[in-house]
Amino acid sequence: MGSDTILEAVDITVRFGGVVALDAVSFRVATGAIHAIIGPNGAGKSTCFNAMTGVSPIASGQVRLDGERLDRLPGRRIVARGVARTFQNVVLPESLTVADALRVGRHHRTRAGLLATALGLPSARSERRADDAMVRDLAQLLGLADRLDDPASSLPLGLRKKAEIARALCAEPRLLLLDEPVAGLNDAESQELGDKIRECRERFGLTVLLVEHDMELVMRVSDHVTVLQSGCVIADDRPEGVQRDPAVISAYLGAEVTEPTAPEREAITGG
Numbered sequence: 001m002g003s004d005t006i007l008e009a010v011d012i013t014v015r016f017g018g019v020v021a022l023d024a025v026s027f028r029v030a031t032g033a034i035h036a037i038i039g040p041n042g043a044g045k046s047t048c049f050n051a052m053t054g055v056s057p058i059a060s061g062q063v064r065l066d067g068e069r070l071d072r073l074p075g076r077r078i079v080a081r082g083v084a085r086t087f088q089n090v091v092l093p094e095s096l097t098v099a100d101a102l103r104v105g106r107h108h109r110t111r112a113g114l115l116a117t118a119l120g121l122p123s124a125r126s127e128r129r130a131d132d133a134m135v136r137d138l139a140q141l142l143g144l145a146d147r148l149d150d151p152a153s154s155l156p157l158g159l160r161k162k163a164e165i166a167r168a169l170c171a172e173p174r175l176l177l178l179d180e181p182v183a184g185l186n187d188a189e190s191q192e193l194g195d196k197i198r199e200c201r202e203r204f205g206l207t208v209l210l211v212e213h214d215m216e217l218v219m220r221v222s223d224h225v226t227v228l229q230s231g232c233v234i235a236d237d238r239p240e241g242v243q244r245d246p247a248v249i250s251a252y253l254g255a256e257v258t259e260p261t262a263p264e265r266e267a268i269t270g271g
């Protein structure tokens with residue numbers, strides 16, 4: 001594996017009983033890229049994401065981060081290796097403030113023990129100050145600074161999506177996985193969040209892997225796109241290549257595999 005590859009899926013197969021959700025799926029994610037996984041409903045996108053983060057056990061194959069296997073590690077060890085993810089529908093307890101919700105992302109970085117924290121020892125206090133500074137910085141970056149003391153459950157969807165990203169960034173990941181980051185947002189909100197994703201990538205030197213149905217966003221922000229259908233990779237290319245790919249057009253429109261017409265291309269690209 002070249003050093004320009006941060007994440008590699010090698011022949012991953014995931015089964016749910018008799019359903020083969022992923023069938024020997026392989027692809028590489030280049031370091032520093034924004035890489036999208038797309039595909040029609042039931043293609044295996046969420047399963048692929050879950051396999052990358054230890055949520056769905058894989059039947060065979062390997063997931064490698066910087067050449068080392070991730071697929072046998074429990075979720076918390078995967079986070080410790082520099083991988084963080086967002087979830088689509090996070091239900092937050094009423095009592096949690098936005099600041100608390102972001103601080104959850106710092107959890108695995110906490111070094112001070114329970115006792116030191118309970119006794120307010122200097123090590124715990126300085127750690128808490130550093131955590132608070134990071135929470136404030138990320139809240140500022142994602143437009144949440146004036147909502148930090150509000151109940152997290154009171155945020156409108158657009159801000160909840162941003163809070164999810166801020167929480168994941170609090171873990172200081174090298175690789176950030178975004179699960180449908182703009183689902184449910186309007187065009188202006190999607191565009192703004194797409195810009196924020198790019199900004200975060202630049203600022204933190206991140207690699208971003210995202211699953212998304214919004215083709216306009218995918219084509220605008222991604223450097224590379226992997227297309228799944230029925231648990232198999234049917235295309236793996238730059239966005240321009242994927243847009244023109246007859247197999248991709250066919251997967252989305254259920255048509256015969258032919259050269260796409262201009263309207264078909266527009267249907268896929270959203271434009």
Ligand SMILES: Nc1ncnc2c1ncn2[C@@H]1O[C@H](COP(=O)(O)OP(=O)(O)OP(=O)(O)O)[C@@H](O)[C@H]1O
Pocket residue numbers: 016019020021039040041042043044045046047048
């Ligand atoms: N927990 C599960 N138990 C049984 N079958 C499952 C489970 N999770 C996913 N599947 C099946 O695996 C296949 C892939 O599902 P997956 O949710 O990964 O697709 P997807 O591309 O994310 O779809 P969508 O875009 O609709 O979210 C589907 O046939 C689905 O029904």
